[in-house]
Amino acid sequence: MQVAIIDEGRAIDLGGCRFHAIWLRDNAADAETRDPGNGQRLIALRDIPEGTVVSEARLDDAALHLRFEPEGKTVTYDTGWLMAHAYDRVDTRGPGWTGEGIETWDAGLMTRIPNAAFDDVARDRAALAGWLGGLARFGFGKLTGGPVEEGALLKVAALFGYVRETNYGRLFEVRTEVNPTNLAYTGLGLQAHTDNPYRDPVPTVQILYCLENSAEGGENMVVDGFACAERLREENPRGFDLLSRYCARFEYAGSGGVCLRSRRPMIELAPDGEMIGIRFNNRSAAAITDVPYADMEAYYAAYRRLGEIIDDPAMEVSFKLSPGECFVVNNTRVLHARKGYSGTGSRWLQGCYADMDGVRSTHAALVQELGLAAE
């Protein structure tokens, strides 16, 4: 590899890959720039002179030594780190791309549901890393053989993060109620949906934990919303564009003191097109008023088609939970549904919310700690 100073020191060329002087100086890892203990940056961009240039560049082994002016400061970089953080490339990804760590799925996942035994993940850090890795990758995971006791789902949340408390409580009871404040608390079947799209930010993880399930029916289904959106995009790029370009609205005001409203798209993209979220919930969809008249019919057609894809058995993984079993979903991606159930026997689940950043953080820290290959 060779290094050359280019553009009068405003950048360097390292083996054909260019880096700007200001970017390099900002990403210095010396002890004056980054705290050696906690890794946080000790300076702000305002502390780096505006006309910063590279005046000397020298390579030896895996290290690049740069001198910056006007500071007269010398910094050493690991060339492997630099190549891993290179940005001198052309982005050819279209709208709705997903990152390397994401694997979309359909009913074919049925035979390889990301599953683990509760005791294993509670006791063995490698088993936990594996299960969390599946949850990050597929947005879905099951645990079996857990304790059949109230509040056991809080132990599941504690494996990777913290409960997101809401107006429904730290945890909520999913069973038939008289005068239900939410249709989830009835025996009705529920179309596949993401939970609480009327909340902003939505809870990004949901845990549903089974304590009793002798009723007829009440099977659970999960569907990968990213896979459904990809299928819509292939069939009908304009429909995908409409559902991602315009905001839908969601609302819940079903109990006293609560009036939750949001305005977000059904298919959420990062500004560079990465697919980052799905919101789909017929029960709490409010009037859509942010789509202009000229696009509303096509928007509704796309909304209908997305629902048909979501309802397609070819997309669905289904199972019936036994007491002591639970499933966990990335609620910004994977929809869940249940079949209606009858009044004979009993069905009692407990639910709670948590967040995906805890899943990803705990997984990344375990991978590092255990020296596992990063996924």
Add this chain to the structure above:
Amino acid sequence: MQVAIIDEGRAIDLGGCRFHAIWLRDNAADAETRDPGNGQRLIALRDIPEGTVVSEARLDDAALHLRFEPEGKTVTYDTGWLMAHAYDRVDTRGPGWTGEGIETWDAGLMTRIPNAAFDDVARDRAALAGWLGGLARFGFGKLTGGPVEEGALLKVAALFGYVRETNYGRLFEVRTEVNPTNLAYTGLGLQAHTDNPYRDPVPTVQILYCLENSAEGGENMVVDGFACAERLREENPRGFDLLSRYCARFEYAGSGGVCLRSRRPMIELAPDGEMIGIRFNNRSAAAITDVPYADMEAYYAAYRRLGEIIDDPAMEVSFKLSPGECFVVNNTRVLHARKGYSGTGSRWLQGCYADMDGVRSTHAALVQELGLAAE
């Protein structure tokens, strides 16, 4: 007002404002469509026939009566509700618009800081509604005269919502520590920042509550990130575009078992250009790798300029908290900073996170309950 069926029943014209048949049918509020108890929709779009048209339309007083085919279903609408949800208009808003409920501010807010007495908001629901309304509108509010006791900030969170627990705990101590896991736990001055941009979703509310503050220095400042972004857009539309179009990256791995990473823009826009979030934090900014080489220098120039605007005293509201006082910010909008402080005397704050949806929901429910004019 007059009503006419147009486009072979696929839409109606109500006093010059058009509505589609499918939109109208989907937004019916009759007891078969919406649960009269909790307001949730009982049907999904799949339950409404694809070729739905209006076959009869009749107006009387404030009610519009429509008949839909092929269902043969008659539904009555409040015309006031329809006009309030009209979507037959042209959107002329440019990137970075903010909603009606948002008022951006600069140092001029100093003389009218949204402030209330702790006892008032704790006891009087109208006072609470007023204070929460200010927090929603300005993204910032102070409370004075609260109890000087550990954990008092949890009472503030309970006024409107629920604590967002994180790896820092349900609450965290902000005071000088030996071997700090975060630079916040030192006497260093901190540039104005939003908290935890490496979390996804970020905590959307932060509460900082003062228990001791006899140290010299340690004043707090708050800055309206939306106002700063608006100023950047006026000075340099391309810089605003770059900071909103490309993702930055943030990271925190300063303590064991934690490895939080995010990829989000510094200025976040909804797909239709609404400004919905600011992320700005020099300490946890990671290498920016999603900006192509050709745009990186201009991106850095915009990043620098945004920081200069944020640092401009003309944008800043500052104050020194006394024991029993706290401030609350919308952490997706308002940045906070502190001046460095010395070792003489003591400074002890407690902090916790919560979410803006609780602020907006509690405020909206109080406005409704008390019959106040909605802001």
